[in-house]
Amino acid sequence: MKFSEYEEFFSITFDNHNIVVMLVNFSNAEIVLSNKKAEEFYGYNKEEFRKLKIFDLDILTSNEIYEKMSKVIKNESNHFEYTHIKKNRDFIDVGINITKISIEDEEYFLLIIHDISQRKKIGRAHVWTPVPASYLV
Secondary structure, three states: OOHHHHHHHHHHHHOOOOOEEEEEEOOOOEEEEEOHHHHHHHOOOHHHHHOOEHHHHEOOOHHHHHHHHHHHHOOOOOEEEEEEEOOOOOEEEEEEEEEEEEEOOEEEEEEEEEEOHHHHHHHHHOOOOOOOHHHHO
16 A cells, blocks of 8 residues: 555544544654644644654653564554653553554554543542551550
8 A cells, every 4th residue: 555545544533533643754753644632632633743753742762662563563452651741741641552553664653542540649649558556455
């Protein structure tokens, strides 16, 4: 499939979808496609997204991100949790499902991104902590 054909497929399939979807080039980490929900979620428009690399949204280093991306290439894992940074500099916890796609002999990642900040917040609030024995008397 040619990239222009995939771009049209992406637009038809994901542009008006209610989940955040992006296509990232593995070799240079550029965000090459994003849908409207991604723009709404992160606060960037399509042109701004195309100037970004996936590293620009993450608090991890580029080496840490490439390490995780390599796991997808090796089929070791396809789901990760990250803390991303929105355009307004707010931090957001996200779960990302990644699918490897080859287009014109290049590797890309299709990212399906979910906001998991509420789940993380609830999880932190319900962490069990032992009660010191002195409190039991």
